[in-house]
Amino acid sequence: MPRRLGDLEDAVMTRVWEWNRPVTVREVLEDLQRERSIAYTTVITVMDNLYQKGWVRREVEGRAYRYAAVSTRAAYSAALMNDAWSVSDNRAAALVAFFGMMSAEEREALRDAMRVVQLGPGDSSGEAGR
Numbered sequence: 001m002p003r004r005l006g007d008l009e010d011a012v013m014t015r016v017w018e019w020n021r022p023v024t025v026r027e028v029l030e031d032l033q034r035e036r037s038i039a040y041t042t043v044i045t046v047m048d049n050l051y052q053k054g055w056v057r058r059e060v061e062g063r064a065y066r067y068a069a070v071s072t073r074a075a076y077s078a079a080l081m082n083d084a085w086s087v088s089d090n091r092a093a094a095l096v097a098f099f100g101m102m103s104a105e106e107r108e109a110l111r112d113a114m115r116v117v118q119l120g121p122g123d124s125s126g127e128a129g130r
Contacts, residue, residue: 003053004080005055005076008042008046009046009049009050011032012043012046012047012050013050013055013056013069013073013076014073015027015028015031015032016028016056016067016068016069017069017072017073021068022059022066022067022068023066023067023068024064024065024066024067025040025043025047025064025065025067026064029043047065047067050067051067054070055069055070055071056068056069057070085098
């Protein structure tokens with residue numbers, strides 16, 4: 001299970017995930033500078049740390065690297081939820097508490113997701129996975 005990203009790591013990965021393409025340190029820096037004062041060396045250090053931790057892969061392009069996400073934000077979020085749930089001594093109670101924190105829209109998204117899981121890939125009969 002991956003460790004939770006720090007604030008700056010999350011800000012960098014958010015851009016990598018949203019842009020959904022290989023990015024340079026310069027591109028990330030320029031976007032981050034719209035909301036905070038940050039140095040090039042800080043961003044390159046964070047991106048190198050993300051590479052070392054396995055969050056991104058990188059390829060040389062000229063004298064710089066292009067970084068791309070190894071996995072999706074959805075997979076990261078799912079892993080965090082699974083990790084939190086798996087350490088509970090009462091999983092049912094943890095789920096009830098979690099569902100109680102959800103908005104109506106989030107509960108509807110959960111219902112939709114459960115329908116997808118119950119149907120299974122390519123099944124439209126509604127009987128698979130039950």
